[in-house]
Amino acid sequence: MPDVVRTRREGAILEVTLDRPKANAIDLKTSRLLGETFQAFRDDAGLRVAIVSTAGEKFFSAGWDLKAAASGDAVDGDYGVGGFGGLQELRDMNKPVIACVNGMAVGGGFELALSCDLIYASEHSSFALPEIKAGTLADAATIKLPKRIPYHVAMDLLLTGRWMGASEAHRWGLVNEVLPADKLETRVWEIARLLAGGPPLVFAAIKEVARKAEAMEFQDAMNWITKRKFRTVDELYASDDNMEGFRAFAEKRDPVWKGR
The missing domain is CATH 1.10.12 (Lyase 2-enoyl-coa Hydratase; Chain  A, domain 2)
Known part of the structure:
Protein backbone atom coordinates (compact mmCIF):
# COMPACT_ATOMS: atom_id res chain seq x y z
CA MET A 1 0.00 0.00 0.00
CA PRO A 2 1.33 3.48 -0.81
CA ASP A 3 2.03 5.99 1.94
CA VAL A 4 -1.03 8.13 2.63
CA VAL A 5 1.11 11.27 2.48
CA ARG A 6 4.07 11.16 0.09
CA THR A 7 6.70 13.81 -0.52
CA ARG A 8 9.00 14.45 -3.45
CA ARG A 9 11.80 16.98 -3.26
CA GLU A 10 13.45 18.69 -6.20
CA GLY A 11 15.93 21.34 -5.11
CA ALA A 12 13.93 23.98 -3.22
CA ILE A 13 10.54 22.50 -4.20
CA LEU A 14 8.55 20.03 -2.11
CA GLU A 15 5.60 18.17 -3.63
CA VAL A 16 3.16 16.81 -1.05
CA THR A 17 0.81 14.15 -2.42
CA LEU A 18 -2.24 12.84 -0.61
CA ASP A 19 -2.92 9.26 -1.69
CA ARG A 20 -5.91 7.84 0.16
CA PRO A 21 -8.23 5.86 -2.13
CA LYS A 22 -10.89 6.14 -3.23
CA ALA A 23 -11.64 9.82 -2.70
CA ASN A 24 -8.56 11.20 -0.90
CA ALA A 25 -10.77 11.92 2.10
CA ILE A 26 -9.03 13.21 5.21
CA ASP A 27 -9.44 11.65 8.65
CA LEU A 28 -7.79 12.84 11.87
CA LYS A 29 -4.62 10.79 11.40
CA THR A 30 -4.17 11.96 7.83
CA SER A 31 -4.75 15.58 8.82
CA ARG A 32 -2.06 15.30 11.48
CA LEU A 33 0.36 13.76 8.97
CA LEU A 34 -0.29 16.58 6.55
CA GLY A 35 0.24 19.13 9.31
CA GLU A 36 3.58 17.62 10.28
CA THR A 37 4.63 17.62 6.62
CA PHE A 38 3.68 21.24 5.98
CA GLN A 39 5.26 22.34 9.27
CA ALA A 40 8.52 20.65 8.27
CA PHE A 41 8.34 22.40 4.89
CA ARG A 42 7.76 25.76 6.58
CA ASP A 43 10.73 25.30 8.90
CA ASP A 44 13.21 23.98 6.33
CA ALA A 45 15.32 26.91 5.09
CA GLY A 46 16.32 24.91 2.02
CA LEU A 47 12.72 24.65 0.77
CA ARG A 48 11.02 27.60 -0.88
CA VAL A 49 7.88 26.34 -2.65
CA ALA A 50 5.36 23.56 -2.01
CA ILE A 51 2.98 21.80 -4.38
CA VAL A 52 -0.16 20.18 -2.97
CA SER A 53 -1.40 17.33 -5.15
CA THR A 54 -3.44 14.17 -4.78
CA ALA A 55 -3.41 10.75 -6.40
CA GLY A 56 -5.94 9.77 -9.04
CA GLU A 57 -8.00 11.83 -11.44
CA LYS A 58 -11.54 11.57 -10.05
CA PHE A 59 -11.09 13.26 -6.68
CA PHE A 60 -8.67 15.97 -5.66
CA SER A 61 -10.16 15.41 -2.21
CA ALA A 62 -13.62 14.67 -0.86
CA GLY A 63 -12.71 16.54 2.32
CA TRP A 64 -13.68 15.17 5.71
CA ASP A 65 -13.80 11.38 5.89
CA LEU A 66 -17.44 10.70 6.79
CA LYS A 67 -16.83 6.95 7.13
CA ALA A 68 -14.12 7.63 9.71
CA ALA A 69 -16.49 10.00 11.49
CA ALA A 70 -19.15 7.28 11.59
CA SER A 71 -16.55 4.98 13.13
CA GLY A 72 -15.72 7.40 15.92
CA ASP A 73 -13.47 10.15 14.48
CA ALA A 74 -14.81 13.30 16.12
CA VAL A 75 -15.54 16.22 13.80
CA ASP A 76 -14.05 18.53 16.43
CA GLY A 77 -11.11 16.22 17.16
CA ASP A 78 -7.37 16.87 17.04
CA TYR A 79 -6.63 17.77 13.43
CA GLY A 80 -2.99 18.49 14.22
CA VAL A 81 -0.65 21.44 14.06
CA GLY A 82 -2.13 23.03 10.94
CA GLY A 83 -5.80 22.42 11.57
CA PHE A 84 -7.88 20.40 9.10
CA GLY A 85 -5.75 19.32 6.16
CA GLY A 86 -2.61 20.51 7.90
CA LEU A 87 -2.42 23.84 6.12
CA GLN A 88 -5.35 26.18 6.64
CA GLU A 89 -4.44 27.11 10.24
CA LEU A 90 -0.67 26.65 10.08
CA ARG A 91 0.86 29.81 11.55
CA ASP A 92 3.56 31.81 9.76
CA MET A 93 3.37 29.88 6.50
CA ASN A 94 5.31 32.50 4.58
CA LYS A 95 6.30 30.41 1.57
CA PRO A 96 4.31 30.01 -1.67
CA VAL A 97 2.06 26.95 -1.87
CA ILE A 98 0.50 25.78 -5.15
CA ALA A 99 -2.60 23.57 -5.42
CA CYS A 100 -2.60 21.08 -8.30
CA VAL A 101 -6.31 20.20 -8.54
CA ASN A 102 -7.13 17.20 -10.70
CA GLY A 103 -10.69 16.10 -10.04
CA MET A 104 -13.43 17.00 -7.58
CA ALA A 105 -12.53 19.31 -4.71
CA VAL A 106 -15.38 18.84 -2.24
CA GLY A 107 -15.98 20.42 1.16
CA GLY A 108 -12.74 20.23 3.10
CA GLY A 109 -10.94 19.33 -0.13
CA PHE A 110 -12.10 22.63 -1.58
CA GLU A 111 -10.91 24.33 1.62
CA LEU A 112 -7.50 22.66 1.28
CA ALA A 113 -7.15 24.21 -2.18
CA LEU A 114 -8.28 27.58 -0.79
CA SER A 115 -5.43 27.36 1.73
CA CYS A 116 -2.94 27.56 -1.14
CA ASP A 117 -1.69 30.74 -2.80
CA LEU A 118 -2.16 29.58 -6.39
CA ILE A 119 -4.64 27.06 -7.81
CA TYR A 120 -4.16 25.24 -11.12
CA ALA A 121 -6.88 22.84 -12.22
CA SER A 122 -7.53 20.26 -14.91
CA GLU A 123 -10.44 20.82 -17.28
CA HIS A 124 -12.58 18.12 -15.67
CA SER A 125 -12.11 19.44 -12.14
CA SER A 126 -15.02 20.82 -10.15
CA PHE A 127 -15.65 22.43 -6.78
CA ALA A 128 -18.48 22.19 -4.26
CA LEU A 129 -19.36 22.91 -0.64
CA PRO A 130 -22.12 20.40 0.15
CA GLU A 131 -22.04 21.00 3.90
CA ILE A 132 -25.32 22.94 3.70
CA LYS A 133 -27.06 19.74 2.60
CA ALA A 134 -25.77 17.95 5.69
CA GLY A 135 -26.91 20.77 7.95
CA THR A 136 -23.43 21.89 8.94
CA LEU A 137 -21.04 24.79 8.31
CA ALA A 138 -18.22 24.90 5.78
CA ASP A 139 -16.28 26.95 8.29
CA ALA A 140 -12.99 27.84 6.56
CA ALA A 141 -14.71 28.34 3.21
CA THR A 142 -17.30 30.66 4.77
CA ILE A 143 -14.44 32.85 5.99
CA LYS A 144 -12.20 32.67 2.94
CA LEU A 145 -14.39 32.32 -0.13
CA PRO A 146 -16.17 35.74 0.00
CA LYS A 147 -12.69 37.32 0.03
CA ARG A 148 -11.54 35.39 -3.05
CA ILE A 149 -14.50 35.76 -5.41
CA PRO A 150 -17.51 38.12 -5.60
CA TYR A 151 -19.64 37.94 -2.47
CA HIS A 152 -22.83 36.87 -4.26
CA VAL A 153 -21.03 34.06 -6.09
CA ALA A 154 -19.50 32.82 -2.85
CA MET A 155 -22.89 32.94 -1.14
CA ASP A 156 -24.42 30.98 -4.03
CA LEU A 157 -21.92 28.15 -3.48
CA LEU A 158 -22.25 28.23 0.30
CA LEU A 159 -26.04 28.47 0.43
CA THR A 160 -26.91 25.98 -2.31
CA GLY A 161 -24.04 23.49 -2.27
CA ARG A 162 -24.03 23.49 -6.08
CA TRP A 163 -21.11 22.38 -8.24
CA MET A 164 -18.81 24.87 -9.94
CA GLY A 165 -16.85 23.65 -12.94
CA ALA A 166 -13.23 24.55 -13.55
CA SER A 167 -14.02 27.01 -16.34
CA GLU A 168 -16.47 28.93 -14.14
CA ALA A 169 -13.97 28.88 -11.27
CA HIS A 170 -11.41 30.40 -13.62
CA ARG A 171 -13.88 33.02 -14.81
CA TRP A 172 -14.41 34.22 -11.24
CA GLY A 173 -10.67 34.25 -10.53
CA LEU A 174 -10.76 31.34 -8.11
CA VAL A 175 -8.45 29.27 -10.30
CA ASN A 176 -5.32 30.69 -11.92
CA GLU A 177 -5.34 28.43 -14.97
CA VAL A 178 -7.35 25.51 -16.35
CA LEU A 179 -5.41 22.95 -18.37
CA PRO A 180 -5.86 19.56 -20.00
CA ALA A 181 -5.21 16.86 -17.41
CA ASP A 182 -2.09 15.64 -19.20
CA LYS A 183 -0.53 19.10 -19.08
CA LEU A 184 -1.51 20.09 -15.53
CA GLU A 185 1.45 18.66 -13.62
CA THR A 186 3.97 20.03 -16.12
CA ARG A 187 2.51 23.53 -15.80
CA VAL A 188 2.42 23.41 -11.99
CA TRP A 189 6.06 22.34 -11.84
CA GLU A 190 6.95 25.10 -14.30
CA ILE A 191 5.42 27.67 -11.96
CA ALA A 192 7.02 26.05 -8.91
CA ARG A 193 10.48 26.22 -10.51
CA LEU A 194 9.88 29.86 -11.42
CA LEU A 195 8.99 30.70 -7.83
CA ALA A 196 11.85 28.62 -6.44
CA GLY A 197 14.23 30.94 -8.27
CA GLY A 198 12.62 34.07 -6.81
CA PRO A 199 13.49 36.13 -3.71
Whole structure:
Protein backbone atom coordinates (compact mmCIF):
# COMPACT_ATOMS: atom_id res chain seq x y z
CA MET A 1 0.00 0.00 0.00
CA PRO A 2 1.33 3.48 -0.81
CA ASP A 3 2.03 5.99 1.94
CA VAL A 4 -1.03 8.13 2.63
CA VAL A 5 1.11 11.27 2.48
CA ARG A 6 4.07 11.16 0.09
CA THR A 7 6.70 13.81 -0.52
CA ARG A 8 9.00 14.45 -3.45
CA ARG A 9 11.80 16.98 -3.26
CA GLU A 10 13.45 18.69 -6.20
CA GLY A 11 15.93 21.34 -5.11
CA ALA A 12 13.93 23.98 -3.22
CA ILE A 13 10.54 22.50 -4.20
CA LEU A 14 8.55 20.03 -2.11
CA GLU A 15 5.60 18.17 -3.63
CA VAL A 16 3.16 16.81 -1.05
CA THR A 17 0.81 14.15 -2.42
CA LEU A 18 -2.24 12.84 -0.61
CA ASP A 19 -2.92 9.26 -1.69
CA ARG A 20 -5.91 7.84 0.16
CA PRO A 21 -8.23 5.86 -2.13
CA LYS A 22 -10.89 6.14 -3.23
CA ALA A 23 -11.64 9.82 -2.70
CA ASN A 24 -8.56 11.20 -0.90
CA ALA A 25 -10.77 11.92 2.10
CA ILE A 26 -9.03 13.21 5.21
CA ASP A 27 -9.44 11.65 8.65
CA LEU A 28 -7.79 12.84 11.87
CA LYS A 29 -4.62 10.79 11.40
CA THR A 30 -4.17 11.96 7.83
CA SER A 31 -4.75 15.58 8.82
CA ARG A 32 -2.06 15.30 11.48
CA LEU A 33 0.36 13.76 8.97
CA LEU A 34 -0.29 16.58 6.55
CA GLY A 35 0.24 19.13 9.31
CA GLU A 36 3.58 17.62 10.28
CA THR A 37 4.63 17.62 6.62
CA PHE A 38 3.68 21.24 5.98
CA GLN A 39 5.26 22.34 9.27
CA ALA A 40 8.52 20.65 8.27
CA PHE A 41 8.34 22.40 4.89
CA ARG A 42 7.76 25.76 6.58
CA ASP A 43 10.73 25.30 8.90
CA ASP A 44 13.21 23.98 6.33
CA ALA A 45 15.32 26.91 5.09
CA GLY A 46 16.32 24.91 2.02
CA LEU A 47 12.72 24.65 0.77
CA ARG A 48 11.02 27.60 -0.88
CA VAL A 49 7.88 26.34 -2.65
CA ALA A 50 5.36 23.56 -2.01
CA ILE A 51 2.98 21.80 -4.38
CA VAL A 52 -0.16 20.18 -2.97
CA SER A 53 -1.40 17.33 -5.15
CA THR A 54 -3.44 14.17 -4.78
CA ALA A 55 -3.41 10.75 -6.40
CA GLY A 56 -5.94 9.77 -9.04
CA GLU A 57 -8.00 11.83 -11.44
CA LYS A 58 -11.54 11.57 -10.05
CA PHE A 59 -11.09 13.26 -6.68
CA PHE A 60 -8.67 15.97 -5.66
CA SER A 61 -10.16 15.41 -2.21
CA ALA A 62 -13.62 14.67 -0.86
CA GLY A 63 -12.71 16.54 2.32
CA TRP A 64 -13.68 15.17 5.71
CA ASP A 65 -13.80 11.38 5.89
CA LEU A 66 -17.44 10.70 6.79
CA LYS A 67 -16.83 6.95 7.13
CA ALA A 68 -14.12 7.63 9.71
CA ALA A 69 -16.49 10.00 11.49
CA ALA A 70 -19.15 7.28 11.59
CA SER A 71 -16.55 4.98 13.13
CA GLY A 72 -15.72 7.40 15.92
CA ASP A 73 -13.47 10.15 14.48
CA ALA A 74 -14.81 13.30 16.12
CA VAL A 75 -15.54 16.22 13.80
CA ASP A 76 -14.05 18.53 16.43
CA GLY A 77 -11.11 16.22 17.16
CA ASP A 78 -7.37 16.87 17.04
CA TYR A 79 -6.63 17.77 13.43
CA GLY A 80 -2.99 18.49 14.22
CA VAL A 81 -0.65 21.44 14.06
CA GLY A 82 -2.13 23.03 10.94
CA GLY A 83 -5.80 22.42 11.57
CA PHE A 84 -7.88 20.40 9.10
CA GLY A 85 -5.75 19.32 6.16
CA GLY A 86 -2.61 20.51 7.90
CA LEU A 87 -2.42 23.84 6.12
CA GLN A 88 -5.35 26.18 6.64
CA GLU A 89 -4.44 27.11 10.24
CA LEU A 90 -0.67 26.65 10.08
CA ARG A 91 0.86 29.81 11.55
CA ASP A 92 3.56 31.81 9.76
CA MET A 93 3.37 29.88 6.50
CA ASN A 94 5.31 32.50 4.58
CA LYS A 95 6.30 30.41 1.57
CA PRO A 96 4.31 30.01 -1.67
CA VAL A 97 2.06 26.95 -1.87
CA ILE A 98 0.50 25.78 -5.15
CA ALA A 99 -2.60 23.57 -5.42
CA CYS A 100 -2.60 21.08 -8.30
CA VAL A 101 -6.31 20.20 -8.54
CA ASN A 102 -7.13 17.20 -10.70
CA GLY A 103 -10.69 16.10 -10.04
CA MET A 104 -13.43 17.00 -7.58
CA ALA A 105 -12.53 19.31 -4.71
CA VAL A 106 -15.38 18.84 -2.24
CA GLY A 107 -15.98 20.42 1.16
CA GLY A 108 -12.74 20.23 3.10
CA GLY A 109 -10.94 19.33 -0.13
CA PHE A 110 -12.10 22.63 -1.58
CA GLU A 111 -10.91 24.33 1.62
CA LEU A 112 -7.50 22.66 1.28
CA ALA A 113 -7.15 24.21 -2.18
CA LEU A 114 -8.28 27.58 -0.79
CA SER A 115 -5.43 27.36 1.73
CA CYS A 116 -2.94 27.56 -1.14
CA ASP A 117 -1.69 30.74 -2.80
CA LEU A 118 -2.16 29.58 -6.39
CA ILE A 119 -4.64 27.06 -7.81
CA TYR A 120 -4.16 25.24 -11.12
CA ALA A 121 -6.88 22.84 -12.22
CA SER A 122 -7.53 20.26 -14.91
CA GLU A 123 -10.44 20.82 -17.28
CA HIS A 124 -12.58 18.12 -15.67
CA SER A 125 -12.11 19.44 -12.14
CA SER A 126 -15.02 20.82 -10.15
CA PHE A 127 -15.65 22.43 -6.78
CA ALA A 128 -18.48 22.19 -4.26
CA LEU A 129 -19.36 22.91 -0.64
CA PRO A 130 -22.12 20.40 0.15
CA GLU A 131 -22.04 21.00 3.90
CA ILE A 132 -25.32 22.94 3.70
CA LYS A 133 -27.06 19.74 2.60
CA ALA A 134 -25.77 17.95 5.69
CA GLY A 135 -26.91 20.77 7.95
CA THR A 136 -23.43 21.89 8.94
CA LEU A 137 -21.04 24.79 8.31
CA ALA A 138 -18.22 24.90 5.78
CA ASP A 139 -16.28 26.95 8.29
CA ALA A 140 -12.99 27.84 6.56
CA ALA A 141 -14.71 28.34 3.21
CA THR A 142 -17.30 30.66 4.77
CA ILE A 143 -14.44 32.85 5.99
CA LYS A 144 -12.20 32.67 2.94
CA LEU A 145 -14.39 32.32 -0.13
CA PRO A 146 -16.17 35.74 0.00
CA LYS A 147 -12.69 37.32 0.03
CA ARG A 148 -11.54 35.39 -3.05
CA ILE A 149 -14.50 35.76 -5.41
CA PRO A 150 -17.51 38.12 -5.60
CA TYR A 151 -19.64 37.94 -2.47
CA HIS A 152 -22.83 36.87 -4.26
CA VAL A 153 -21.03 34.06 -6.09
CA ALA A 154 -19.50 32.82 -2.85
CA MET A 155 -22.89 32.94 -1.14
CA ASP A 156 -24.42 30.98 -4.03
CA LEU A 157 -21.92 28.15 -3.48
CA LEU A 158 -22.25 28.23 0.30
CA LEU A 159 -26.04 28.47 0.43
CA THR A 160 -26.91 25.98 -2.31
CA GLY A 161 -24.04 23.49 -2.27
CA ARG A 162 -24.03 23.49 -6.08
CA TRP A 163 -21.11 22.38 -8.24
CA MET A 164 -18.81 24.87 -9.94
CA GLY A 165 -16.85 23.65 -12.94
CA ALA A 166 -13.23 24.55 -13.55
CA SER A 167 -14.02 27.01 -16.34
CA GLU A 168 -16.47 28.93 -14.14
CA ALA A 169 -13.97 28.88 -11.27
CA HIS A 170 -11.41 30.40 -13.62
CA ARG A 171 -13.88 33.02 -14.81
CA TRP A 172 -14.41 34.22 -11.24
CA GLY A 173 -10.67 34.25 -10.53
CA LEU A 174 -10.76 31.34 -8.11
CA VAL A 175 -8.45 29.27 -10.30
CA ASN A 176 -5.32 30.69 -11.92
CA GLU A 177 -5.34 28.43 -14.97
CA VAL A 178 -7.35 25.51 -16.35
CA LEU A 179 -5.41 22.95 -18.37
CA PRO A 180 -5.86 19.56 -20.00
CA ALA A 181 -5.21 16.86 -17.41
CA ASP A 182 -2.09 15.64 -19.20
CA LYS A 183 -0.53 19.10 -19.08
CA LEU A 184 -1.51 20.09 -15.53
CA GLU A 185 1.45 18.66 -13.62
CA THR A 186 3.97 20.03 -16.12
CA ARG A 187 2.51 23.53 -15.80
CA VAL A 188 2.42 23.41 -11.99
CA TRP A 189 6.06 22.34 -11.84
CA GLU A 190 6.95 25.10 -14.30
CA ILE A 191 5.42 27.67 -11.96
CA ALA A 192 7.02 26.05 -8.91
CA ARG A 193 10.48 26.22 -10.51
CA LEU A 194 9.88 29.86 -11.42
CA LEU A 195 8.99 30.70 -7.83
CA ALA A 196 11.85 28.62 -6.44
CA GLY A 197 14.23 30.94 -8.27
CA GLY A 198 12.62 34.07 -6.81
CA PRO A 199 13.49 36.13 -3.71
CA PRO A 200 12.32 34.11 -0.68
CA LEU A 201 12.45 37.05 1.75
CA VAL A 202 10.20 39.09 -0.53
CA PHE A 203 7.78 36.18 -0.85
CA ALA A 204 7.68 35.89 2.95
CA ALA A 205 6.96 39.62 3.30
CA ILE A 206 4.23 39.46 0.66
CA LYS A 207 2.48 36.59 2.42
CA GLU A 208 2.68 38.08 5.93
CA VAL A 209 1.57 41.55 4.85
CA ALA A 210 -1.30 40.22 2.70
CA ARG A 211 -2.47 37.95 5.51
CA LYS A 212 -2.32 40.45 8.37
CA ALA A 213 -3.43 43.51 6.40
CA GLU A 214 -6.86 41.90 5.90
CA ALA A 215 -7.73 42.90 9.46
CA MET A 216 -6.11 46.36 9.29
CA GLU A 217 -6.99 49.77 7.91
CA PHE A 218 -5.00 50.58 4.78
CA GLN A 219 -2.98 53.40 6.33
CA ASP A 220 -2.25 51.35 9.44
CA ALA A 221 -0.88 48.55 7.29
CA MET A 222 1.23 51.01 5.29
CA ASN A 223 2.58 52.49 8.50
CA TRP A 224 3.49 49.01 9.75
CA ILE A 225 5.45 48.43 6.55
CA THR A 226 7.21 51.80 6.73
CA LYS A 227 8.10 51.33 10.39
CA ARG A 228 9.13 47.70 9.79
CA LYS A 229 6.67 46.31 12.33
CA PHE A 230 6.03 43.22 10.24
CA ARG A 231 8.73 40.69 11.15
CA THR A 232 9.29 39.58 7.57
CA VAL A 233 9.50 43.17 6.29
CA ASP A 234 12.08 44.01 8.94
CA GLU A 235 14.11 40.93 7.98
CA LEU A 236 13.87 41.83 4.29
CA TYR A 237 14.97 45.44 4.71
CA ALA A 238 17.94 44.37 6.85
CA SER A 239 19.05 41.63 4.44
CA ASP A 240 21.72 41.28 1.78
CA ASP A 241 18.97 40.19 -0.61
CA ASN A 242 17.35 43.61 -0.28
CA MET A 243 20.20 45.17 -2.26
CA GLU A 244 20.94 42.20 -4.50
CA GLY A 245 18.34 43.13 -7.10
CA PHE A 246 19.76 46.64 -7.48
CA ARG A 247 23.32 45.35 -7.67
CA ALA A 248 22.36 42.72 -10.23
CA PHE A 249 20.64 45.32 -12.40
CA ALA A 250 23.63 47.67 -12.24
CA GLU A 251 26.01 44.80 -13.04
CA LYS A 252 23.76 43.47 -15.84
CA ARG A 253 23.43 39.98 -14.38
CA ASP A 254 20.73 37.78 -12.89
CA PRO A 255 20.21 38.26 -9.14
CA VAL A 256 21.36 35.52 -6.79
CA TRP A 257 18.92 35.25 -3.89
CA LYS A 258 20.36 33.76 -0.72
CA GLY A 259 17.46 34.27 1.66
CA ARG A 260 19.52 36.33 4.05
